[in-house]
Every structure is written in C-alpha cells, then in structure tokens.
Amino acid sequence: MIITDNIRYRNGNVDVTISSDGTKVRQFDGAQFVVHPETIDVKITNYCDAACPFCHENSTVNGTHCDLEKLEKILSKLPMGVELAIGGGNPLSHPELLRFLFFCKDRFIINLTVNQKHLKTHEDLLRYLIMHKLVNGIGISVTNSKTIENDMDYLFAITKNIVFHVIAGVHGVSIIDELAPYKYPILVLGYKLWGRGVEYSDRISGKNHAVWEKVKMWKIDIPRYLGKVHLCFDNLAVEQLELQKWFDEKTWNEVYLGEDFTISMYIDAVLEQFAPTSRDPYRVSWNKMSLEEFFNNGKTKEITNRR
Amino acid sequence: MTTQIRKSVFETNSSSTHSLSISNIGGLYQTLRHDNGIISVPLRFYTFGWEQETYYDAESKLAYMMIYARDWANDKQKEFFEILKEVVEKQTGCILLNDESEGGYDNGYIDHQSVEDCDLHYMFREPELIRQFIFNPNSYLETDNDNH
Numbered sequence: 001m002i003i004t005d006n007i008r009y010r011n012g013n014v015d016v017t018i019s020s021d022g023t024k025v026r027q028f029d030g031a032q033f034v035v036h037p038e039t040i041d042v043k044i045t046n047y048c049d050a051a052c053p054f055c056h057e058n059s060t061v062n063g064t065h066c067d068l069e070k071l072e073k074i075l076s077k078l079p080m081g082v083e084l085a086i087g088g089g090n091p092l093s094h095p096e097l098l099r100f101l102f103f104c105k106d107r108f109i110i111n112l113t114v115n116q117k118h119l120k121t122h123e124d125l126l127r128y129l130i131m132h133k134l135v136n137g138i139g140i141s142v143t144n145s146k147t148i149e150n151d152m153d154y155l156f157a158i159t160k161n162i163v164f165h166v167i168a169g170v171h172g173v174s175i176i177d178e179l180a181p182y183k184y185p186i187l188v189l190g191y192k193l194w195g196r197g198v199e200y201s202d203r204i205s206g207k208n209h210a211v212w213e214k215v216k217m218w219k220i221d222i223p224r225y226l227g228k229v230h231l232c233f234d235n236l237a238v239e240q241l242e243l244q245k246w247f248d249e250k251t252w253n254e255v256y257l258g259e260d261f262t263i264s265m266y267i268d269a270v271l272e273q274f275a276p277t278s279r280d281p282y283r284v285s286w287n288k289m290s291l292e293e294f295f296n297n298g299k300t301k302e303i304t305n306r307r
Numbered sequence: 308m309t310t311q312i313r314k315s316v317f318e319t320n321s322s323s324t325h326s327l328s329i330s331n332i333g334g335l336y337q338t339l340r341h342d343n344g345i346i347s348v349p350l351r352f353y354t355f356g357w358e359q360e361t362y363y364d365a366e367s368k369l370a371y372m373m374i375y376a377r378d379w380a381n382d383k384q385k386e387f388f389e390i391l392k393e394v395v396e397k398q399t400g401c402i403l404l405n406d407e408s409e410g411g412y413d414n415g416y417i418d419h420q421s422v423e424d425c426d427l428h429y430m431f432r433e434p435e436l437i438r439q440f441i442f443n444p445n446s447y448l449e450t451d452n453d454n455h
Contacts, residue, residue, distance in 0.1 A: 022317035027310050039318040083318040111319040137317025163319050185316045185328065216344075220400040223338035230330035232313075234320055238327060245398060248443065251334025255327055257311050 007109070009081045011036060011263075018081065018109065022137055022161060026257070037295050038082060038263040040075075041278060044068065044097070045089035046270045050117045052143070054170050054200040056192035056279060059089040066269035068100040074267070074286055080107055085139070087113040089270075092122040101134040111137035113165065116144060119151045130159050137161040139187065142171070145178040156182075163187050168218040168237055169201075169211040180229045188222075190236025191215060194279040215240055222246075235260045236279070265295055274298065336442040337365040341401040350374055350406040350415035357418050357452035368441045368448050369395065373406060374417050375427050387431050394437045418450070 007018045012034040017025045026032075046063030048055070075084075084104065091097060091112060104110050112135045119126065119140070129135045138155065142148070142164050155162060162184045166175050169191030179186050191211055193201060201211045223246050225231060233243060244252055257263065261276035268275065273283040274294040284294055313328045339346050353370040362368060369391070376387035388405055395403040408414040430436045440446045 021315045022313070023315050024313040024318075025310065026312075027308055029308050032309070041320060085318050085320050109317065111317045113319050137319045139319030161317055163316055165319070185330070187316075187320060189320070216400065220341065220344055223336070223399075226329065227332055227335045230315065230328075232316055232328040242400075243327065246336045246338075248334045248336070248445075251332060254310060254312055255314075255329050255332070257313055257327070 007081045009079060011038060016081070018083075026263075034263055035296065036078060036082065036292060037265045039085060040078075040082065040264065041085045041087065041266045042071070043087055043089065043266075043268045043270060043278070044071070044091050044100070045094045047093050048089040048115070049093075050090065050115045050143070052115070052196075053203075054167070054191075054197050056195040056197040057089065058195035063089050064270060065094045065096075066272075068094070068096045068269070070272065070286075071267070071269045072100065072103050074269075074291055075104075075108070077290070077292065078108070081109065082107075083109040083111060085111050085113060087139075090115060090118055092118055092125055097125075098128075098134075101129065105134060110135050111139065113139035113141060115141045116148070116151055119155065123154060127154060127158065130155075137163060139163045139165050141165045142175070142179065145175060148179075148182065163232070165189060167191060168241060169215045172214050173218045173221045176225050176229055176231075180225075183230075185230040185232055187232040187234070188218075188237045188241070189234050190238075190240045192236065192279050235277075265291075267291075335444070336398075337444050338442070339365050339369065339395070339399055339401070341399065344401045345404060346395060346399065346401045347404045348373060348406060350377070350408060351413065353415040354412070355417045355448075355450050357454075358450060359452075360450045362448040362450075363444060363446075365441050368446070370415065371417065371448050372427070372430075372437065372441065374415050377406065377408075378417065390431050390434055391437065394434045394441070398438055398442055418452075 009016050012032065014026050014028040014032050014034055016038060043057065045065040046057065046059045047061065047065060048059035048063060049061050092114060101110060112129070114126070138159060138161060140152065140162060164179050164184055164186045166179070166186060167189045176186060191197065191201070219241050222241050222243070226246055233241070238244065247255070266275045266278050266280070267286070268283070272286050274286055274291065275283040284298060314330060316328050348366060348370050350370055350373060353367065353374065355371055355374070362371070372391055373388070376384055376391055379387060392403045395401070430440065
C-alpha cells in the first residue's frame with residue numbers, strides 16, 4: 001500500500017494516522033488498549049550471503065526461505081494499514097518476493113530492510129519494487145559508509161523514504177557524522193546478544209574495538225546529536241544508551257512509542273513462529289494459535305512468564 | 308489525550324520496532340563537553356559575584372555547584388563533591404575531575420553570602436534536584452545583589 005493521502009484507522013481505543021512520509025500519530029484517552037499489532041517485523045528468509053559476523057539472525061548461504069503462501073494466510077485477517085517490516089536474511093533473495101508483495105500491496109504498508117552489500121547486486125529488483133510502488137520505506141543496513149554514494153545513487157534518485165540502519169557497538173558513534181550529510185533518518189539499533197552477536201561480542205572483547213567500549217562511547221556522545229540529526233532508536237538502543245534521561249517528561253511521552261510487543265510483534269516465517277521480538281526466546285508455533293490470539297493472549301502469558 | 312508521534316520515517320526495523328524517532332525537537336537536556344570521557348571544569352574562569360547575570364548553560368551551573376562544594380571544609384567538601392560527581396557521571400557516562408585549586412578570587416568564587424547562608428545545602432540532600440538544575444535547559448542560575 002503506497003500512501004498518497006493520510007491513512008487513518010482505529011485500533012482499540014487508539015486513533016492512528018500515517019502520512020506519506022511515514023509520520024505516524026497515535027492518539028488515545030486514558031490507558032491505551034489495542035486489538036491488533038500495528039507493526040510486524042517479518043523474517044521471510046534465513047538465506048544471506050553477506051556473512052556479517054554479528055548477524056543476530058544467524059543467516060547464512062545455507063539458510064532456507066519461508067513458505068510465503070502460508071505467511072499470506074497468517075496475515076490475511078489483519079486490517080488494512082498495518083506496517084510490515086520485511087527482512088531476512090536477504091529478503092531480496094526470496095524467489096517469491098514479488099508475488100508476495102503484490103498480495104500485500106492493497107492491504108499493508110510494506111517496508112523492506114536490505115543490507116548495503118545487496119544494493120548493487122539487486123539493483124534491478126529494487127528499482128522495480130520502488131517504481132511499481134510495492135514498497136514504502138527502505139531500511140539500509142549500513143556496512144560501509146564510504147561507498148554509500150556509489151551503492152545508493154540510484155535509490156536516492158527514486159525514493160525519499162530511506163532509513164540508514166546502524167548498530168551501536170558494531171558501528172562507532174562517529175558513523176552519525178558520516179551519515180548525517182545525506183539528510184536521511186538514521187535508525188540506531190541496540191547490540192543484540194543473540195545469534196552470531198554472542199560470539200562476535202565475546203571474540204572481539206578486550207580489543208580496542210570491543211563492542212561494549214563502543215556502546216559506552218555512544219552513551220557519552222549521543223546527546224550531542226539529539227535534536228540536531230534525525231535519529232530513531234529501537235527499544236534495545238533506548239535501554240543500552242540510557243536515552244530517557246536526556247528528555248523531559250513531556251517530550252519523552254510524546255516521542256516514545258512504548259515497549260516492544262505493545263503495538264508490535266515479530267514473525268519468523270522461516271521457523272513459522274510468532275515472538276514478541278526477534279531476540280525474545282518466547283516463541284509460539286503459528287500452527288498453535290492465530291496471530292491475533294498470540295498478540296492478545298501471548299502478551300499476558302509472556303508477561304506472566306517473565307514475572 | 309495522549310499523543311505519540313513517530314516523525315517522518317516508516318517502520319523498517321527488521322529486529323524490533325522504532326520506539327523513538329526525533330528531529331528538531333525541544334525538551335532535550337543539555338550535556339557537558341568532555342575530553343575522552345573526562346569532564347574537567349576550570350573553575351578559575353568562573354566568578355559568581357554580585358552582578359546581575361543569568362546562566363543557562365550546563366557548565367556554568369556545574370561550576371557554581373563545584374565552587375559551592377569547594378568552599379566548605381574537609382568532610383563536607385568531600386561529601387558534596389562526591390554527590391556532584393555521582394550525578395554528573397550517572398547522567399553523562401563521563402568522569403568528573405575535581406578542581407584541586409584552593410578557593411579565592413583567582414580560582415573562581417561565589418559571592419560569600421550565598422555560601423555562608425547554606426543556600427544550596429538542600430540540593431545535596433536530593434541529587435535529582437542537582438541533575439535538573441545542571442542539565443535541564445529550563446533551569447537557570449541567577450546572580451544578583453541587594454543594592455537595588
């Protein structure tokens with residue numbers, strides 16, 4: 001679904017508006033209650049040839065693709081306007097991707113996360129997806145800030161809805177200075193001790209470029225950029241970088257969209273599982289319950305288990 | 308009514324969600340300059356006399372608190388500095404160095420009456436007040452005198 005005018009829907013007692021540049025406004029009285037997820041992170045393949053040593057999804061060239069027809073059935077009951085963040089592995093490598101996106105086109109707001117290493121190798125496909133309005137936002141996992149101009153020149157020319165993804169701990173905080181001149185939002189992700197992220201963190205600790213040393217510098221220097229560069233953060237980064245202390249209460253309540261699994265969830269379509277997030281060990285087979293049941297009942301169960 | 312805003316960005320996160328998207332907003336706290344994780348405030352450059360001045364910047368406000376702490380003796384001085392150090396380090400992640408200089412007009416000072424009257428002792432009993440004072444951009448220090 002390509003947004004030309006604002007999209008509006010009501011989720012429980014929350015009025016949601018999404019505009020063509022991705023701005024999302026949520027309004028509610030009292031405590032919010034929602035009946036369906038508003039954003040779903042969907043992993044459609046575990047195949048990837050980028051071999052990032054910190055990949056928390058553990059994706060490799062031996063990874064398999066999900067059955068997208070099954071996924072379509074799982075998603076089919078969701079109301080219009082839900083945002084899907086499609087990723088992998090390398091989602092562009094899925095042979096059925098195009099057909100799947102046509103299925104989604106009139107139902108969901110489709111966003112795609114792509115590794116910078118795949119921008120040139122999949123240029124034709126990406127051009128097609130954007131020109132045929134099959135995706136809205138494109139997240140680029142930055143691997144080399146020095147080749148961005150060369151890797152992304154065609155993307156810059158055909159879409160404005162680009163977000164750079166960086167990982168605090170893999171990248172140093174100076175990556176912000178390198179990316180800021182492009183004037184696109186930068187999404188800062190927390191460092192995930194999950195998948196290959198565990199080994200990577202162990203392996204390089206003790207060296208100058210140790211993950212946690214970099215995270216420490218992010219914590220120190222991030223306030224210099226707040227309000228000056230368009231930055232976004234996932235909840236893990238919010239926690240690891242202790243961001244809340246840099247906001248007054250009113251501003252925080254306005255810009256913070258809430259904890260994971262409040263309005264979001266994760267689907268590992270390769271393993272056919274639902275989870276609160278990609279790094280959550282609490283997972284349920286999608287054969288055991290519907291997406292709606294997982295989102296509404298699973299939340300209670302997950303919270304109970306953690307307590 | 309609660310309003311939440313995700314500004315000018317689609318949900319592309321392949322691992323969890325954007326929980327925060329900010330650009331050009333107010334409501335942000337100030338930070339302090341540091342050198343490789345060390346904050347050092349040269350107190351000799353700060354003289355808080357009886358002139359009418361208003362200070363909003365974090366370093367001036369911290370300098371005021373440090374001079375206030377320094378102007379007490381022995382245990383009290385140490386206790387106050389440790390509280391300041393903890394507040395600053397917790398907020399910034401940096402180490403705050405003590406200015407070892409003796410008091411006096413050449414090394415930065417606060418007009419004596421403000422110190423002698425223990426005006427700020429209450430803040431050291433509630434470190435959150437110190438944090439708000441130093442880092443909140445709406446908090447300010449005003450110096451003045453009673454000659455008008």
